Amino acid sequence: MTAAVSLRATGARARRRAFVNAAMHAVLGLAVLAALVPLFLIIAVTIAQGLPAMTTEFLTSTFNFSRRVQGGGYLHGLIGTLYMGGLATLMAVPIGIAAALFLTEFPRSRLAAPIRFFADVMTGVPSVFVGLFVYAVLVRQIGFGTFVGAVSLAIIMLPIIVRSAEEILRTVPGDLKRGSYALGARQWQTVFRVTLPAAASGLTTGVMLAVARALGETAPLVLTALAAQTVVLDFQGQGQTALPLLIFREARGAFAAGQERAWAGALELMALVLVLSIVARAIATRRAAR
Amino acid sequence: MTSRTTTLNPGGIASSGRGRLGDRAFRWAVAAGGITVLLILALMIGSTTLDALPVFSSQGIVDFLTGITWDPGVSRTEITGTYQAGVFMFGTLVTSLLAITLALPLSIAIALFLSDVAGPRVARPLAYLVELLAAIPSVVYGLWGLHFFAPTVLKPVAKFLSETLGFIPIFEGPVVAFNPFYAGVVLAIMILPIITAIVHEIFRAAPAAERQAAYALGATRWEVMWQVVVPRSRPGIVGATMLGLGRALGETIAIALLIGGGTTINISLFQQGESIAAKIVNTFQESAPEAIDALIALGVTLFAITIVINMAARLIVRRLGDLSGEAIS
Numbered sequence: 107m108t109a110a111v112s113l114r115a116t117g118a119r120a121r122r123r124a125f126v127n128a129a130m131h132a133v134l135g136l137a138v139l140a141a142l143v144p145l146f147l148i149i150a151v152t153i154a155q156g157l158p159a160m161t162t163e164f165l166t167s168t169f170n171f172s173r174r175v176q177g178g179g180y181l182h183g184l185i186g187t188l189y190m191g192g193l194a195t196l197m198a199v200p201i202g203i204a205a206a207l208f209l210t211e212f213p214r215s216r217l218a219a220p221i222r223f224f225a226d227v228m229t230g231v232p233s234v235f236v237g238l239f240v241y242a243v244l245v246r247q248i249g250f251g252t253f254v255g256a257v258s259l260a261i262i263m264l265p266i267i268v269r270s271a272e273e274i275l276r277t278v279p280g281d282l283k284r285g286s287y288a289l290g291a292r293q294w295q296t297v298f299r300v301t302l303p304a305a306a307s308g309l310t311t312g313v314m315l316a317v318a319r320a321l322g323e324t325a326p327l328v329l330t331a332l333a334a335q336t337v338v339l340d341f342q343g344q345g346q347t348a349l350p351l352l353i354f355r356e357a358r359g360a361f362a363a364g365q366e367r368a369w370a371g372a373l374e375l376m377a378l379v380l381v382l383s384i385v386a387r388a389i390a391t392r393r394a395a396r
Numbered sequence: 397m398t399s400r401t402t403t404l405n406p407g408g409i410a411s412s413g414r415g416r417l418g419d420r421a422f423r424w425a426v427a428a429g430g431i432t433v434l435l436i437l438a439l440m441i442g443s444t445t446l447d448a449l450p451v452f453s454s455q456g457i458v459d460f461l462t463g464i465t466w467d468p469g470v471s472r473t474e475i476t477g478t479y480q481a482g483v484f485m486f487g488t489l490v491t492s493l494l495a496i497t498l499a500l501p502l503s504i505a506i507a508l509f510l511s512d513v514a515g516p517r518v519a520r521p522l523a524y525l526v527e528l529l530a531a532i533p534s535v536v537y538g539l540w541g542l543h544f545f546a547p548t549v550l551k552p553v554a555k556f557l558s559e560t561l562g563f564i565p566i567f568e569g570p571v572v573a574f575n576p577f578y579a580g581v582v583l584a585i586m587i588l589p590i591i592t593a594i595v596h597e598i599f600r601a602a603p604a605a606e607r608q609a610a611y612a613l614g615a616t617r618w619e620v621m622w623q624v625v626v627p628r629s630r631p632g633i634v635g636a637t638m639l640g641l642g643r644a645l646g647e648t649i650a651i652a653l654l655i656g657g658g659t660t661i662n663i664s665l666f667q668q669g670e671s672i673a674a675k676i677v678n679t680f681q682e683s684a685p686e687a688i689d690a691l692i693a694l695g696v697t698l699f700a701i702t703i704v705i706n707m708a709a710r711l712i713v714r715r716l717g718d719l720s721g722e723a724i725s
Contacts, residue, residue: 126616126618127617127618127619130621133505134505134508134509134513138509140502141506142506144549145525145526145585145589147540147544148532148540148585149532152536155543155544202429203429204426204428204430205426205432206429208426208429209430217431224433224434227706227707227710228437230643230705231440231699232702233648234646234673234677234698235440235444235696235699236440238444238691239439239440239695241688241692242443242444242447243443261436261440264433264436265433292416292418293423294421295418319531322531322533322536324648324677325649325676328680328681329680353535353536354538354649357535357539357653368539369539369543372539375535376536380532383528383531
C-alpha cells in the first residue's frame, strides 16, 4: 500500500508506528476470525446434525403417537409455516406497498413524515410484543389459530415491506413517469402501468426478505398459533403449528429423538429462509447489473 | 408516427371521467395503506396498555418495575397475585449489555476489515455472508446454542472464568446448566451481523478523499482507520449500537432456551436468570387470565424500553443521511 512508503523512513517514532500498524492489523484479523468461526459453526453444525435426521419420513409425516420415540416428522409444521406465511404475505404486501406508494406519490402530505417514522419504529418492536398485541385484540375474541398467527406475522412484515418498497419506488427514474404523464396518463395509470412494473423486481426482493424474516419468527406464534399435533387446514378456531414452534418445543424436551427432529427441523427452516434470502438478493443483483 | 399516436391515444385517457375518478380512488387507497400502519401502531400501544392497566395500578408502577416477587394468581376477573418485574428487568439488562459489550468491538473490527483492509474480492462475499447470517431464525441460534455451543465451547470458558476470577461477584461459581452468560454470548453472535452490516455501511460512506488525504500525510493504514474513519463515523456507530441493543432487548426465543428460568436476582452470570421476553413465552401457556394480563404488562414495559432506544437510534442514524439496507430493518 501507499502507506508503507513513508514508513521506510528510519527513526524510533516511525518504527513504533509501523509496529502499531502491524499489531493492530493482527488484532483485526483475529477479531474477524473470532467472530466468523461461531457464525460458520452455526451453519456447519445445523447441517451436520440435521442432515442424518432429514429423512423422507421426516419430510412427509407428522408426529408419531409418542414423541419419545424416533421417527415421525414436521410435515404439519411445514404446512403451518407456509399457510401462515402465505396468508401473512397476502395481508402485508398490498397494505405495505400502498403505504409506500403514499410516501412516494404524495410526499408533501402531512402524514408522510409520521408514517415513515413510525414504520421505522415498528421495525424495532419486539416480536414477542406483537404476539401479545394480537393475543389481546384477536385471540381473546376468536381464539387461537392459523389466521391470528398470520396476522402477527403480517404485522412483523408490514414495516419491512413499507421501508424497502419506498426505497425501491424512489429509484424509478422520474423521466419514465414524466414520459407517461406527457402522454396524458393519469397518476393511477402511471403508477400501475409504469412505476410498479419498473419497480417489480426490487419490490419482489423486499417482499421475499420480509417473508424470510416472518417465517423464522417463533415468539409471536407461541402466543397466537399456540400448537397443533397434526396437519391443520382450518382457517381459524383450531391451534396451528409451524416449524419454529416445533423446534422450540422439542429443543428443550428431554428426549433424544425429539432433539434429533429439532435439528432436522432447524435445517429445514434454515434452508427455507436462506434460499428465500439468496434468491431475493440474486434478483436485486441482477437488477443492479442491468 | 401516426400509427403510434393512435395506439397510445394521448389525452384520450386523461379526458375520460373514469381516469379522474381513478386518481381519487388511488389517492384514498394508498392513503388508507399508510394510515393502516399508524393505526396498527396506535392500536398496539392502546390495547395492550389497557389490558395491562389493572396490573400496573394494583402493583404500582415503581413496585412493578423494581420489586422482585412474581407470584401469579389464578383469577379470571381480578388481580390477586403479586407481579413485580425486577428479576426479569435485571436479566434482560444483563444479557443485552453482555451481548453489546462482546458484539460491538467485534463488529467494528469486521466492518473496518471489510471497508479498509480486505480487497473487494474478499470483502464482497464476506459482507454477503454476514448479511445472510442476519437472516437465520433465532430459534436456530437457540437450538444451536443449547445443544452445541453452550455445552462444548461456553461451558469450559465459564468453568475457567469462575475458577480463576471467581472472587469477582459476576464470575462467581458454580456454573449451572443454563445461565445468562450462555444467553448473552449467543445473543452477541445473533446481533453481530446486524451491527456489522450497519457499521460497515457507515464506514463505506466515509469519503475516499479524507482517507487519501491522511495517507498523503504519511499516516499508516491503522492510523487512517482509527483517526479518520472511526471518529467521523462515531454518531453512526452509536446509532448502530442502539439498534443492536433494541434487537437484543426484544430477542426472545434463544434467550428463553438458554437463560435458565431463574426466580431471583443473581449477580453472577453463571446462575439462572430470566428475561422479560423469555418470561412471557415460558409461562404464557400455563397462565390464568390475570397472569396473562401481567405478562402483557411485562410486554408493555419491554416495548416502552425498546421504542425509546429505537427512536433515539433512528434519530441519530437519520441525521447521517439516508442509509439503505435491510440491515436496519
